Amino acid sequence: MKRARASLTQARQQYSNSQASVLQAESALHKAEHPSAIGTAPVVVDSTAVAIAKKQLASAKLGRTAASESVSSANDALEQAENNAAERTVTAPVGGVITVLNAQNGQSLSGNSSSSSGSSAANAGSSSNSAVEISDLSTLRARVQINEVDLVNVKVGMQGAVTFDALPDLIASGTISAIAPTGLSSSGVVTYNVDITLKNVDARLRPTMSCTAEIITASHPDALVVPSSAVRTDSTTQQKYVLVGDTTTGAITQKNVTTGVVVGTQTEILSGLTAGQTVLIGGTSASGSTTATSTGGGGGRGGVGFLFGRG
DSSP, rough: HHHHHHHHHHHHHHHHHHHHHHHHHHHHHHHHOOOOOOOOOOOOOHHHHHHHHHHHHHHHHHHHHHHHHHHHHHHHHHHHHHHHHTTTTOOSSSSEEEEEEOOOTOOOTTTTSSSOOOOOOOTTTTTOSSEEEEEEEEEEEEEEEEEEHHTTTTTOOOOOEEEEEEEETOOEEEEEEEEEESOOTTEEEEEEOOOOOOOOOTOOOOTTTTEEEEOOOEEEEEEEEEEGOOOOOOTTTOOOOEEETTTTTTEEEEEEEEEEEEEEEEEEEEEETTOOEEEEEEESOOEEEEOEEEEEOOOEEEEEEEEEEEE
């Protein structure tokens, strides 16, 4: 557009010069056709000079016409450049903060370039050739990779707790908002991207921060749990049992139990024990004891990933 403006300015200057040439030629013709008398000598019109002056005037007028056409063409070119510039104006489909700017002023863009960020859970984390990426930092999502074995227990709407390498004191809660339909294979291990939309975004959080998520796949309020090492299995009947110790007499009794979910080093007891009983832990001989406790618990699945803003 700058070139178009410069061309129009130059064309107007040329027209102004051609107009001055026409005026100068008209003046020369007038003088040739009306010579001034000198003294008492008779006035004689030089027909040759008149003919030359007429040719010069005609040539000057042709130059002015050409200059006028140049002005018109340059003006049309400027209007076209302004229209093209208006069509190149890109309006972002979302409001937010520009987090990636790959394009430079005057750079040609390929047809594959995009103006906004916010890829799906299936393809996030891959490199982007977008000219501009815009993120809504008021809404942050943690994208974590979940092993295919654990994914069967993960559903949209489940709750999760997210921790951050850069902010060890912060635990952010969130809800699973998307699960990738296809997995990613690396070194024979298949994982799926899972998005967790965070609640109450902390001002210190930034996109691409590393994070780890623990997803609550089941919740059992007031569950009775014991250390997993206290749960034993009868080799013949495959019945699970624990050894219960009497703190008064020192007697040890075998109690058959029904177990529930296992979370970390703790196992849920569905039947066979009551809260407050002392169970033995360790090998076949009693190497220690602990008390069966009633607490809130549930199964969980974890994953590591990164943060990104909603695009």
